[in-house]
Amino acid sequence: MEKEEEELFVPRLVTTEENFARGHRACIGCGEALAVRHVCKALGKNVIIVTATGCIEIISSLLPQTSWRVPWIHTLFENVAAVVSGIESAYKARVRKGKIPDKEVKFVGFAGDGATSDIGLQALSGAMERGHNFLYCCFDNEAYMNTGIQRSSSTPYGAWTTTAPVGKKSIGQATWKKNMPEIAVAHKIPYVATACPSYPFDLMDKVKKGAEIEGPAYIHIFSPCPTGWRYPTNLTIEMGRLAVEAGVFPLYEVINGEYRLSFDFPELKPVREYMKEQRRFRHLTDDIIEKIQARVEEEYFRLREKAGVK
Amino acid sequence: MKKGKVVGLEGSFAVAEAVRMANADVIAAYPITPQTHIVERLSELVADGELDAEFICVESEHTAMSACVGASAAGARVFTCTAGQGLELMHEVLYIPSSMRLPVVAVIANRALSAPLTVWCDHSDVMAIRDIGWIQMFAENNQQAFDLTLCAYRIAEDNEVLFPTMVHLDGFYLSHVIEDMVLPDEEDVTGFIPEYKYPFTLDPDKPVSMGCYGPPFIYPETKRAQEVAFENTRPKILGTWKEFGDTFGRYYSPVEKYKMEDAKIALLTMGSCSETAMLAIDEMREEGKDVGLIRLRLWRPFPFKEFRDAVKDIELLVVLDRCISFGMGGPVCSEVKSALYDKRERPNIVGFIGGLGGRDIPIEGFKSLIQRALEKVKAIERGEEIETEMIGIRE
Ligand SMILES: Cc1ncc(C[n+]2csc(CCOP(=O)(O)OP(=O)(O)O)c2C)c(N)n1
Ligand code: SF4
Ligand SMILES: [Mg+2]
Numbered sequence: 001m002e003k004e005e006e007e008l009f010v011p012r013l014v015t016t017e018e019n020f021a022r023g024h025r026a027c028i029g030c031g032e033a034l035a036v037r038h039v040c041k042a043l044g045k046n047v048i049i050v051t052a053t054g055c056i057e058i059i060s061s062l063l064p065q066t067s068w069r070v071p072w073i074h075t076l077f078e079n080v081a082a083v084v085s086g087i088e089s090a091y092k093a094r095v096r097k098g099k100i101p102d103k104e105v106k107f108v109g110f111a112g113d114g115a116t117s118d119i120g121l122q123a124l125s126g127a128m129e130r131g132h133n134f135l136y137c138c139f140d141n142e143a144y145m146n147t148g149i150q151r152s153s154s155t156p157y158g159a160w161t162t163t164a165p166v167g168k169k170s171i172g173q174a175t176w177k178k179n180m181p182e183i184a185v186a187h188k189i190p191y192v193a194t195a196c197p198s199y200p201f202d203l204m205d206k207v208k209k210g211a212e213i214e215g216p217a218y219i220h221i222f223s224p225c226p227t228g229w230r231y232p233t234n235l236t237i238e239m240g241r242l243a244v245e246a247g248v249f250p251l252y253e254v255i256n257g258e259y260r261l262s263f264d265f266p267e268l269k270p271v272r273e274y275m276k277e278q279r280r281f282r283h284l285t286d287d288i289i290e291k292i293q294a295r296v297e298e299e300y301f302r303l304r305e306k307a308g309v310k
Numbered sequence: 311m312k313k314g315k316v317v318g319l320e321g322s323f324a325v326a327e328a329v330r331m332a333n334a335d336v337i338a339a340y341p342i343t344p345q346t347h348i349v350e351r352l353s354e355l356v357a358d359g360e361l362d363a364e365f366i367c368v369e370s371e372h373t374a375m376s377a378c379v380g381a382s383a384a385g386a387r388v389f390t391c392t393a394g395q396g397l398e399l400m401h402e403v404l405y406i407p408s409s410m411r412l413p414v415v416a417v418i419a420n421r422a423l424s425a426p427l428t429v430w431c432d433h434s435d436v437m438a439i440r441d442i443g444w445i446q447m448f449a450e451n452n453q454q455a456f457d458l459t460l461c462a463y464r465i466a467e468d469n470e471v472l473f474p475t476m477v478h479l480d481g482f483y484l485s486h487v488i489e490d491m492v493l494p495d496e497e498d499v500t501g502f503i504p505e506y507k508y509p510f511t512l513d514p515d516k517p518v519s520m521g522c523y524g525p526p527f528i529y530p531e532t533k534r535a536q537e538v539a540f541e542n543t544r545p546k547i548l549g550t551w552k553e554f555g556d557t558f559g560r561y562y563s564p565v566e567k568y569k570m571e572d573a574k575i576a577l578l579t580m581g582s583c584s585e586t587a588m589l590a591i592d593e594m595r596e597e598g599k600d601v602g603l604i605r606l607r608l609w610r611p612f613p614f615k616e617f618r619d620a621v622k623d624i625e626l627l628v629v630l631d632r633c634i635s636f637g638m639g640g641p642v643c644s645e646v647k648s649a650l651y652d653k654r655e656r657p658n659i660v661g662f663i664g665g666l667g668g669r670d671i672p673i674e675g676f677k678s679l680i681q682r683a684l685e686k687v688k689a690i691e692r693g694e695e696i697e698t699e700m701i702g703i704r705e
Contacts, residue, residue: 048512050380063528066519071512073383074521075406079376082368086338086380086388087512089364093335093386097362099505100385105514123376126369 013201015041024067025059029233031224031240032056032139035197036110039137039221042207045070047106050084052115053077055146056139078119080109081127081136088132106135106211113140113154117180128187128216135210135217138180141225149228153178156248157295158288160280161228171288172280176295184218185254191217192254193262198240202251202262209253222249230279242274247300252307259307271296311559314494321452321484322347324491325391325417325477328459330361331499334415335386335506338366338377342396343429344481345419349391371396375403375414382412383520385511387463390414393481394421394428397435401442407474408443409536410521413466413508414474416444417459419481420581420632422667430668431481433581433632436609437641443536445475445543446609450584453491455479457560460499465550467506471543478609482668483582494558502557544611564613565620566605569595573602575626575680576657578646580606583632583671590676601680606642614649621650627657628683630676631698632665639663639698660686664701675702 020040026033032055043049048071051057057074060067075083088107095102111120116138124136143161144150151164155173160166164173184192191213195203203221210217224239226232231239243249246269251262271293275281284292319327325348329337337356339349355361364381368374371392378388392400397418407414422432436446445465449455458477466475479485510518524532548564555561566584569591570576579587584605594601604620604627606613621627631640638644643661650656660683665671679701686696 046514048384048514058523061519061522063522063524063532066522068519069517071514071517072519073380073512074523075376075379075410076402079372079403082373082376083380085366085368085373086336086377086382086386087384089336089338089366089377090381090384090386090388093362093364094384097335099335103514122369123373126373129369130367 014204017041019043019045019069020060021067021069025062026055027227027233029226029236031197031236032141033059034236035139035203035221035223038197038200038203039207040070042204043070043106043108043211046103047108048073048087050074050080050087050109052080052111052120053146054112054115055141056110056112058146077115079123080111080115080120081124084109084134084136085127085130085132088134107133108211109134109136111136111138112144112146113138113142113180114144114152117154117178118152125187128184128189128218131215133215135207135219137207138218138220139223140180140220141223141228142177143228145225145228154180157292158281158284160283166283172283181218181220181254185257187216188257189216189218190214190256194220194222194249194251196222196240196244196249196251198237198244199251199263206253228280231277235277239274239278242269245269246271246274247296248274250300250303252303259303261304261307261309264304264309268297268300312494312498312557314492314498314558316490317493318488318490319452319493320347320486320488321455321479322419322486323351324452324456325459325479326351326355327493328456329389330355331496332387332460332463332503333500334361334363334389336364336366336378336381336388337390338368338374338381338388339390340368340371340374340392340396342371342393344421344431344485345391345393345396347485348417348419371399372403375400378414379403379406379410379412382407382414382508383410383512385506385508387467387506388414389416391417391419393419394423394435397439398423401439404439404442404444406521409532411472411539412474413472415459415462415466416474416476417455418476418478419485420478421481428667429481431483431632432666432668434634436478437633437635440610440641443473443540444610445473445547447477447607448580448609449477449479449484450582450605452484452487452489453560455484456491456493457554457558457562460503461550461554461562463503465543465547468546468550469509471546473540473543478581480582498557502554540611547608562607563616564608565616566607567620568603568605570602570604570620572600574600574624575628576602576604576621576624577676577680578604578606578627578629578642580609580642581632583630583665586671586673587676590673593673594677594680599680612645612649617646617649618653621657622655624657626683626687627659628679629659629661630665630679631661631663634663634666634700643698658687658690660696661698662701663698669702671702
């Protein structure tokens, strides 16, 4: 039934091929698993995927089963970009030495926000700087979800996590979210984008672009997590939309340094609306929410300027 | 017998030459004294087109080993090298190729560990990674560093082995010293090392999942399978060394014996100081003492049979550790003691720690070790407790 509906709605636009197979162990309503599924649809079969330790790996590879219908490897938490470097270099060398034919295989890294903006940042920076031909997808659920909702540098200001708990002397996360896409841009790589599974066609277009472009490409994918953000499991798509419409997570591309907004909202929805259903924010007082609102607007309009939107 | 030519080569260049002749596809390494000359030489060989490889100039040793893992899984013949702190930074990644059966080859220019900062040789770096599941062997001179690096490829990439393999050579003592050695002809090396064909590469035409998640219902079985396979590498290692000897005229064994025929006392060493120890044995033999030398060439898998056999007729085994296991003595001494525990007939074993952080052990030093050991045996016989002594220390 489910499959038929899919074909009914989008017969010419999206393949029904699932390279990230059903039956994985993600929580109900997992935005990350949905994003992985979309990314895999866009990538197709001619790909080698490297995944970091984290929710994606744990839910998809419990021995003796696997959800991966494409070649896939996991080794550690912080070395995805390093392993991709090795695979890409091996391919290059072996093609050059005539040991294998060049089938233009794509090399792709998958990692969570922790594996990307914290522990794996050095390896990623090294791989981007060296200019390997690969696509890196960061699935940002704004905390270390796999180990039980601990804060990362990608956790938003004011959010509750188990290591940024709310208490008499704590509002939860006391630091502002690290801007990982900007860090990627600073490496002057040819392609950087943000995406969200609530906008599947936009996401898939960006993945295709990132995979096609010669050199490093980085896509930062907003991945709502009902378990960690404490919202009802049926609201995942809604959460992604609200984040984008409130300017909390703008969707844009940076192609060879040129910014382009994928969707523009001259009038942003209030962040309060985005936060309302998420219990990780429910302790926040009005003045803190106002502070967040001001920061979101400031950043959003600065981004608009970079994109040349009047 | 294949000949080759005699050349004077630094240990680091000898290793680089072996990697070139093995025609590695991917090299990922990060510089650290005293391994630097190996990476520099390899960079040069690649830059000059003498070795057709991708040289990944990584930003850390953690990445170096991770890149080797990826490259090996993608079917490439790979190489990395490091030392001391670099090996420690790699530590987490070292378990991956051994558990995933990827034949990465690494050379370590052994270096002591900080603090205080030091760049000189001892075996603290090796001893901290004993349990990583790699085949590990020690070279004592530059010829051996070259030969063993070639053999490492042959052993690691054997489809019945598929374990990463590590060659240890002492930092500075070998890495920076020029010695005469025989360089075989390239065609003969190519004949000895067949083209690498990894049976399960990451390939879109035949998708595999590698490095899956193993909860308690399956993890122990994976470890059991790994241990059985690791044990089974022993005949392959011996076979490769035999074939290498038959081809190139230089034979290697897991436990090397020197003047052990009628010896009652044996000294046990590893690495480059073994050559000084041999000179000490020569002198003591001239003085009429029944001493010989045992060197552990193969460190993992531990050569139980060959080691027990080597010490079966002696009365005293004197072990020199170039590492300290704080609160426990010398790690090699602990291991050889445990290797002999099941034997009813076994020699007295006395351990010393020396040569830390590049402190030389002269011939006299080895001679006095034997003397001190004999005194300690007397103390043991009197029922006294003895401690592991650190030699050559200024009080
Ligand atoms: C070196 C190391 N440190 C810590 C861990 C424990 N650990 C595993 S996954 C994880 C968090 C993953 O967070 P993220 O990358 O955001 O992925 P998510 O699970 O949220 O998708 C942590 C802390 C580890 N596996 N390795
Ligand atoms: S914890 Fe969050 S990210 Fe992880 S599987 Fe569950 S919903 Fe998905
Ligand atoms: Mg996360």
